[in-house]
Amino acid sequence: xxxxxxxxxxxxxxxxxxxxxxxxxxxxxxxxxxxxxxxxxxxxxxxxxxxxxxxxxxxxxxxxxxxxxxxxxxxxxxxxxxxxxxxxxxxxxxxxxxxxxxxxxxxxxxxxxxxxxxxxxxxxxxxxxxxxxxxxxxxxxxxxxxxxxxxxxxxxxxxxxxxxxxxxxxxxxxxxxxxxxxxxxxxxxxxxxxxxxxxxxxxxxxxxxxxxxxxxxxxxxxxxxxxxxxxxxxxxxxxxxxxxxxxxxxxxxxxxxxxxxxxxxxxxxxxxxxxxxxxxxxxxxxxxxxxxxxxxxxxxxxxxxxxxxxxxxxxxxxxxxxxxxxxxxxxxxxxxxxxxxxxxxxxxxxxxxxxxxxxxxxxxxxxxxxxxxxxxxxxxxxxxxxxxxxxxxxxxxxxxxxxxxxxxxxxxxxxxxxxxxxxxxxxxxxxxxxxxxxxxxxxxxxxxxxxxxxxxxxxxxxxxxxxxxxxxxxxxxxxxxxxxxxxxxxxxxxxxxxxxxxxxxxxxxxxxxxxxxxxxxxxxxxxxxxxxxxxxxxxxxxxxxxxxxxxxxxxxxxxxxxxxxxxxxxxxxxxxxxxxxxxxxxxxxxxxxxxxxxxxxxxxxxxxxxxxxxxxxxxxxxxxxxxxxxxxxxxxxxxxxxxxxxxxx
Numbered sequence: 001x002x003x004x005x006x007x008x009x010x011x012x013x014x015x016x017x018x019x020x021x022x023x024x025x026x027x028x029x030x031x032x033x034x035x036x037x038x039x040x041x042x043x044x045x046x047x048x049x050x051x052x053x054x055x056x057x058x059x060x061x062x063x064x065x066x067x068x069x070x071x072x073x074x075x076x077x078x079x080x081x082x083x084x085x086x087x088x089x090x091x092x093x094x095x096x097x098x099x100x101x102x103x104x105x106x107x108x109x110x111x112x113x114x115x116x117x118x119x120x121x122x123x124x125x126x127x128x129x130x131x132x133x134x135x136x137x138x139x140x141x142x143x144x145x146x147x148x149x150x151x152x153x154x155x156x157x158x159x160x161x162x163x164x165x166x167x168x169x170x171x172x173x174x175x176x177x178x179x180x181x182x183x184x185x186x187x188x189x190x191x192x193x194x195x196x197x198x199x200x201x202x203x204x205x206x207x208x209x210x211x212x213x214x215x216x217x218x219x220x221x222x223x224x225x226x227x228x229x230x231x232x233x234x235x236x237x238x239x240x241x242x243x244x245x246x247x248x249x250x251x252x253x254x255x256x257x258x259x260x261x262x263x264x265x266x267x268x269x270x271x272x273x274x275x276x277x278x279x280x281x282x283x284x285x286x287x288x289x290x291x292x293x294x295x296x297x298x299x300x301x302x303x304x305x306x307x308x309x310x311x312x313x314x315x316x317x318x319x320x321x322x323x324x325x326x327x328x329x330x331x332x333x334x335x336x337x338x339x340x341x342x343x344x345x346x347x348x349x350x351x352x353x354x355x356x357x358x359x360x361x362x363x364x365x366x367x368x369x370x371x372x373x374x375x376x377x378x379x380x381x382x383x384x385x386x387x388x389x390x391x392x393x394x395x396x397x398x399x400x401x402x403x404x405x406x407x408x409x410x411x412x413x414x415x416x417x418x419x420x421x422x423x424x425x426x427x428x429x430x431x432x433x434x435x436x437x438x439x440x441x442x443x444x445x446x447x448x449x450x451x452x453x454x455x456x457x458x459x460x461x462x463x464x465x466x467x468x469x470x471x472x473x474x475x476x477x478x479x480x481x482x483x484x485x486x487x488x489x490x491x492x493x494x495x496x497x498x499x500x501x502x503x504x505x506x507x508x509x510x511x512x513x514x515x516x517x518x519x520x521x522x523x524x525x526x527x528x529x530x531x532x533x534x535x536x537x538x539x540x541x542x543x544x545x546x547x548x549x550x551x552x553x554x555x556x557x558x559x560x561x562x563x564x565x566x567x568x569x570x571x572x573x574x575x576x577x578x579x580x581x582x583x584x585x586x587x588x589x590x591x592x593x594x595x596x597x598x599x600x601x602x603x604x605x606x607x608x609x610x611x612x613x614x615x616x617x618x619x620x621x622x623x624x625x626x627x628x629x630x631x632x633x634x635x636x637x638x639x640x641x642x643x644x645x646x647x648x649x
Contacts, residue, residue, distance in 0.1 A: 018484055038133040040111070043118065044070055046080065046088055051127065060134075062104035066492040075100040075108050087117050090125050098135070109136045142427035162241075162261035167254055170194045172177045181262055182241070184234035193597025195259075200232045228264065291336050292585055296539040297613030298336070299634030302329045303545030306637040307552065319574070331364075333634050350489075352386045352512050355394065355442055356420055362398035363418060370406050373413030384442050386507040392588060393485045400482045401505050403448040417504075419445035422511070427615075431506065433494045440511040447504040453497040461495065528554040529641070531648050535559045536566040536594065537610075538586045542633075546581075555644070563589040567597060572604045578649055584611035592617055592625060597627045606647040610635060 018047040039061050043052035050061075058065060061073055071081055080099045086092045095115045102107055115130040159622055162179035164174055172195050175187040183190075190197065196204040203363045226244040233239065246258040305326050312319040345464040359380060370376070405416050423443045425431065425436050453461070462483040477580035486493045490510050533555045537543045543559050550557045558577070563586045570577065580598060584591040595607045609622050622630040629643050 040134075040567065041129060042130050042132065044126070044130065047126040048084070057132075060101075060103055060109075073101050074387060075102050084115060084128060087115055087128055089123050090117070092523075093117055100131075109134050112140050113134070125320055128351045152166055162259075162263075164195065164198075164259045164261065165196050165256055166259070167256050170196065173256060176483070179261065182233075182239070182261065183231065187427055189234075200238055203403045204230060214440065222630070231261070243544075246351050265640050272561055292334060293560065295633035296537075296542045297352070298329060298332055299612075300541040301541070302326065302333075303542070303549055307545070307548055310552070329634070330636075335409075350388050350390045353389050353391065353394070354382075354384070355389070355509070356380050356382045356384060358391060359396050359418065359444070360397060361369070362395055362402070366399065366402055366479035370402070370416065371410070371413065373410050374406055374413070374416050376418065377414045378418050379445075380418070383421065384422050385440070387442050387489070388510045388512050389489055389509065393489075395446070396508065397482050397485055398446075402449035404479065405446055405450065405503070406436075406450050408452070412450075414449035414502075415444065415447075416595055417447035419443075421445075425508070434492050434508065436492050436508060436510075441508040444507040444509070445504065445506075447502065449502040452499045452501050454499045454502055462493075505524050508536060528555050529645055529648065531644075532576060533644070534566060534570060534577040534580045534582075536563055536580070536582040536586070536591070537561065538563070538583060547642070550644075551638065553641055563587075563594045567594055570598055571601065574598070574605075577605070579606045579608070579644065581608045581610065584609055584617055585613075592622065592627075595627050596625055609644060 008468050033074050038056060040057040041054040042050055042057045042061075042065075045051050050065050050068055050070060053061065054064050065073075080097060084095060087095050087389050093116065097112075097115070099111055099113065101111050102108055111132040112135045113130050113132045115128045117125045118127040118129050120126045133213060159176060159178050162182045163174070163176040164172060164179055165174040172190045179190075180186060185198075206319070226242055228240060229243050230238050231241055241264050242262040242374055244260040244262075246260075249256045249258070305322055309319065309322040309326065312322055363373055363378070365374060367376070376634050402416065402418070408414075409416070421443055423441055424439070425434070425441055430436075430438075456525050461479050464588040483493060486507055486509075491508045493505060495503065495509045533550055534545065534558075535547060535550070535557055538548070540561055543561055547557045547559050558569070560569065563582070566582070567589065570580070580595070582594055586594075591609050591611070595609060598605055600606065603626070607627045607628040609617070609621045610631045610633055611617065614634045617630075619630040628647055630641065631643065
């Protein structure tokens with residue numbers, strides 16, 4: 001019996017030793033496992049106090065982490081720790097969460113936790129065993145990628161150009177904001193549909209051909225090439241744009257193309273303006289060349305008519321006919337002068353002006369271009385005071401406003417009203433939209449009985465490039481130019497219009513308070529003169545006529561059609577001539593160059609320079625060269641003789 005007990009005790013002691021060794025080995029294995037795992041392993045009790053940590057946990061939180069509350073290591077996210085409570089209550093077996101934790105060195109890192117309940121032998125939950133992995137760098141990468149994607153999206157959406165992505169079948173996959181504005185479609189209306197919805201009919205077939213070729217050969221011939229095409233908006237209108245297509249972007253089994261769309265509407269408008277400006281410049285050059293020859297011819301006709309008028313008996317049919325002939329010649333002279341005024345590109349030269357003669361001249365010039373179905377009614381007060389203005393720019397205002405009025409009546413005809421009067425801007429009278437100080441203004445009124453404008457059109461008429469005219473009929477710059485001219489003159493312009501009933505423009509120019517220059521009338525009596533005159537002009541017709549006028553009025557005249565021969569004659573005896581009259585435009589030696597040589601030899605010599613047209617010589621330049629008078633052809637007999645008398649007095 002005793003031996004049996006002793007045997008049992010020995011067996012029990014041996015078993016205990018085995019168990020102790022097994023536990024020791026298990027603890028060593030657990031310790032080795034805890035040490036070998038690179039993740040943070042932490043054990044926490046029901047009070048959320050750390051009770052155990054592996055070396056990675058110690059390295060992260062510090063050697064003194066055991067016995068400290070978990071909340072000490074959370075940064076700004078204390079409610080995250082509360083998410084573990086369901087685990088302690090036995091409601092769940094495991095929980096995943098992320099939190100910002102403070103390392104032992106004070107830095108803040110982001111940890112991803114996996115927490116499992118830690119039960120006791122009786123089934124109670126006594127704590128939790130948690131593993132954690134530092135995902136700070138991963139999060140930073142995700143954030144960087146998210147920011148990059150957001151930036152790319154912002155760049156695409158804020159691009160001034162339209163950006164559209166399509167797949168190999170032509171289906172629209174993306175549609176940025178600029179494309180929305182260009183085409184008038186929302187992304188929902190376009191994405192998922194074929195891109196041909198954005199194309200007018202001719203381009204749809206062409207596009208289908210490109211896709212068929214690509215699917216058959218794998219080659220996209222428009223890749224990387226920019227070209228000009230036409231697009232169709234949602235409202236059915238079209239516009240030009242420049243298309244650039246990216247190289248293929250292959251994602252899995254699908255291929256995509258990115259189209260960059262740049263609207264060319266404004267560029268086309270500017271090109272049209274440039275062509276118009278070049279055309280007008282060419283017309284101005286042509287007008288100048290024609291004017292030079294025409295003025296020489298007209299000058300001869302006027303001179304001979306004036307000579308004949310002197311010989312004709314006053315009151316006779318011949319006398320009356322010659323007067324009418326001269327009136328016609330003077331009208332032709334004024335017409336040419338107006339054409340030259342419009343063709344010149346001089347800087348604005350403002351001076352005190354009465355507007356009524358300029359308005360009358362403009363209407364006279366435009367009458368030939370206004371259809372007979374349009375009646376012109378004038379209400380011009382010739383007593384209006386002067387304004388400070390540039391003649392050419394006032395002509396521009398008249399031409400543009402009258403041209404718009406005439407266009408509005410092109411189908412049915414109507415009445416073009418032109419008025420000029422003096423008004424006072426004050427508290428009692430100040431039209432809506434007028435921005436002028438109280439005072440006196442000369443008001444130019446241009447009205448028509450045409451189609452009128454709606455409110456939207458009326459609000460935009462002064463915008464550059466805005467026009468309701470068809471392509472080729474207008475560029476939308478006329479009224480913006482008028483607006484700029486009026487504003488630069490210190491005035492303002494307002495417009496009233498009723499759709500279907502007509503339009504009225506009112507232009508206000510501030511009155512010039514000082515006395516206006518007095519226009520000198522023609523001399524009623526031309527006195528005889530005397531003196532030796534050297535007359536130089538390469539037009540024989542005019543040369544002969546002017547010689548007869550001068551000789552009839554007492555002058556001795558020596559004429560030359562060749563400026564070099566005239567200079568040679570002058571140099572033989574510089575003191576022989578009392579005065580020189582020379583044309584400007586002559587072969588080999590111009591009138592200005594001829595005058596300079598003569599004045600170098602004889603500085604006090606009176607020289608009169610005449611020209612039918614010259615873009616080289618201006619009155620100021622002529623006077624700087626020592627020339628005493630600068631006369632535009634055709635020169636009337638009265639002006640020529642009065643100028644001679646003044647210079648020889």
